[in-house]
Amino acid sequence: MMSIRKRLLAWLLPGLLFAVTMAGFAIYSETLEGVSQVQDYALRQIAYSMEYSNKASSQSPEEGEEPDNEQDEIIPDNDNFEYAGEIWNHAGKLTLASNPEWILPKFGLSGFDTVIWHGRKWRIFGTSTKGKYIQVAQPLISRAQAAAEIAAQALVPILFLIPAMGLLTWFGIAYGLKPLKKIASDLDQRGADSMQPIPVKSLPEEVGFLVSALNSLLERLSDSFQLQKNFIADAAHELRTPLTALMLQTEIMSRSRNEAEAAEAFRKLQQGIQRSSRLVAQLLTMARLEEEKNFESVDLDSLAREVIGDLEPLAQAKGIDLGLESSGAAFVTGNGEALRTMLANLVDNAIRYIPQKGSIDVRIRLDELATILEVEDDGPGIPEEERERVFDRFYRGLGNNAIGSGLGLSIVKEIAQSHGAKASLLDGKKGLLVRMEFPAT
Numbered sequence: 001m002m003s004i005r006k007r008l009l010a011w012l013l014p015g016l017l018f019a020v021t022m023a024g025f026a027i028y029s030e031t032l033e034g035v036s037q038v039q040d041y042a043l044r045q046i047a048y049s050m051e052y053s054n055k056a057s058s059q060s061p062e063e064g065e066e067p068d069n070e071q072d073e074i075i076p077d078n079d080n081f082e083y084a085g086e087i088w089n090h091a092g093k094l095t096l097a098s099n100p101e102w103i104l105p106k107f108g109l110s111g112f113d114t115v116i117w118h119g120r121k122w123r124i125f126g127t128s129t130k131g132k133y134i135q136v137a138q139p140l141i142s143r144a145q146a147a148a149e150i151a152a153q154a155l156v157p158i159l160f161l162i163p164a165m166g167l168l169t170w171f172g173i174a175y176g177l178k179p180l181k182k183i184a185s186d187l188d189q190r191g192a193d194s195m196q197p198i199p200v201k202s203l204p205e206e207v208g209f210l211v212s213a214l215n216s217l218l219e220r221l222s223d224s225f226q227l228q229k230n231f232i233a234d235a236a237h238e239l240r241t242p243l244t245a246l247m248l249q250t251e252i253m254s255r256s257r258n259e260a261e262a263a264e265a266f267r268k269l270q271q272g273i274q275r276s277s278r279l280v281a282q283l284l285t286m287a288r289l290e291e292e293k294n295f296e297s298v299d300l301d302s303l304a305r306e307v308i309g310d311l312e313p314l315a316q317a318k319g320i321d322l323g324l325e326s327s328g329a330a331f332v333t334g335n336g337e338a339l340r341t342m343l344a345n346l347v348d349n350a351i352r353y354i355p356q357k358g359s360i361d362v363r364i365r366l367d368e369l370a371t372i373l374e375v376e377d378d379g380p381g382i383p384e385e386e387r388e389r390v391f392d393r394f395y396r397g398l399g400n401n402a403i404g405s406g407l408g409l410s411i412v413k414e415i416a417q418s419h420g421a422k423a424s425l426l427d428g429k430k431g432l433l434v435r436m437e438f439p440a441t
Contacts, residue, residue, distance in 0.1 A: 005173045012169055016162060024155050031154075032147035036123075039143055040112060043083070043125040047136045050085050050096070051129055083138050090131035104137050114140070179207045183214075195222035246272045295419075297441070298339055300330045300364050300373055307343045308362060311351065319357040322347070326364040332371050332438040334419045342415040345408040346375040346434050354379030354431065370437040378430035387425040412436075 084104055087096035097103050107115060109126035116122070121140040126133065183198055190196075197215040200208050249269040256262035304324055315322040332339075343362075350360045354377045363374040382390055391413040416423040416436055426433040 004177060005170065008173055009166065009169060013162075013166055016165060020155070020158055020162065023158065024151060027154050028147055028151040031150045032143065035143050035147045035150070039123065039138060040125070043112075043123065043136045043138060046083060046085055047125055047127055047134045050087060050134055050136070051127075051132070082142055083136060085134070085136045088133045088135075095132075104135065106133065107135065108133070109135070176204070179203050180210075183207075183211065193225075195219070195225070243276065246276065295333050295335055297331050298334050298336045300332060300339070300371065300438075301326045301328060303336065303340055304343060304362050304364060304373075307340060307347060311344065311347050314348070314351050315360065318351065320351060320354065321359040322351075322362075323360070324362045324364075326362075327366070330364045330366055330371050331441055332419070333441055334438075338415045338418070342412050342436070343373070343375075345412050349408045350375060350377040350379065350432075353377075358431075366440075368440065370440055373436040373438070374433060376428040376431065376433045378428070379432060381427065381432040382425060390425070391423070 083098060084102050085096075085098040086094055086103060086106070088106055089095050092106070094103065094106075104117060104122070104124075107113075107124055107126060109124050110128065111125065113124050113126075114121055115124055122137045123140055123143070124135060124137045126135045128134075186198065195218045197218060198211050200211050200215070203211055246269065249265050249272060253262055253265040253269065256265055304326065308322055308324055312322060347360060347362065354360070358378050360375065360377045363372075363376070365372050365374075390409050392410060412434075413423055420439050422437040424435045424437070426435060
């Protein structure tokens with residue numbers, strides 16, 4: 001795992017080297033331009049000084065002697081050679097040369113130009129005056145060398161700054177990462193159940209964002225753990241009662257004096273087992289809801305037909321008319337198993353709480369803003385003052401003698417919330433109307 005410090009240095013140092021390289025090219029280019037201007041001025045001044053000079057800077061060929069170009073044009077391989085100046089008379093004879101061993105041919109220029117002679121580039125200045133032609137030349141390589149030397153002198157301090165910048169960056173990053181190390185140390189020393197927020201005071205802004213996200217996560221974890229603790233405590237309390245009742249029923253059966261007492265005890269034992277089994281099943285459903293996060297497109301019409309088919313035997317046993325009103329496919333985005341559990345709980349609750357030979361209608365309809373699922377029965381309903389509390393876990397309502405765990409509507413509420421749906425308990429035509437409004441897709 002690569003550290004942040006090394007990663008930043010891996011980005012910064014190549015960038016710094018690239019910047020220094022570009023700066024070197026820029027300095028060299030600007031220096032070469034400046035050197036060229038100065039040297040052009042020097043060539044011009046040398047030419048003018050040669051025009052008015054009465055003394056030759058070196059020996060000149062004898063009058064009438066034609067220079068041997070094949071020999072005189074041989075220039076030593078010397079990059080430090082600076083200037084070569086010649087004067088020709090009106091007859092085209094060389095009368096003056098700054099060095100007879102290094103004689104350039106007469107180019108006949110007027111002003112400045114760059115020529116190639118003997119494989120090298122030369123800067124030439126030529127001028128004609130009073131029947132004489134004066135020519136001063138300089139190898140361009142000498143200018144490049146001068147510019148390179150000046151640029152190198154300018155870059156040397158910058159090159160020394162590179163390791164200094166690297167060290168400064170290294171320690172600067174280490175200092176900047178101190179808050180993260182402190183946070184890591186603080187978290188490492190905490191207990192497994194410590195969910196206290198991390199102090200954000202005096203933290204850098206960039207670290208503050210991370211700490212705020214961690215605090216938000218800790219808060220959610222704390223809420224989740226608290227819910228689990230409450231759930232386990234409530235579940236243990238609720239399971240204690242039916243298990244105690246089951247033990248009592250078994251004792252009663254063992255002490256029964258006749259078949260009638262034994263049959264009654266057995267019937268109550270069966271009811272207790274059914275209630276305990278339903279409670280355990282719903283507890284498992286509540287736990288499973290935390291994991292079911294995979295959403296897809298679900299057809300409520302098909303889902304409702306399946307649920308009604310599954311619960312039809314229970315409804316028929318009580319003579320209940322269980323029907324569906326739907327205009328066709330109605331798709332919502334959600335988890336199919338969770339939605340099946342939600343609708344099954346609504347229908348199952350209605351079957352349990354309404355009298356025999358009642359009726360239950362499941363309706364599915366669409367409007368512009370929502371997909372609406374309704375379950376209406378003709379039972380006793382729920383008093384308005386209790387409608388908020390019935391969504392709480394293990395709440396069964398006052399004066400309710402039905403076999404139930406108090407988890408059915410709590411499961412319905414959690415599934416609705418996870419799907420962004422609104423759950424409402426309303427007065428129906430005769431009994432209770434449960435309405436679920438899903439966002440339109």
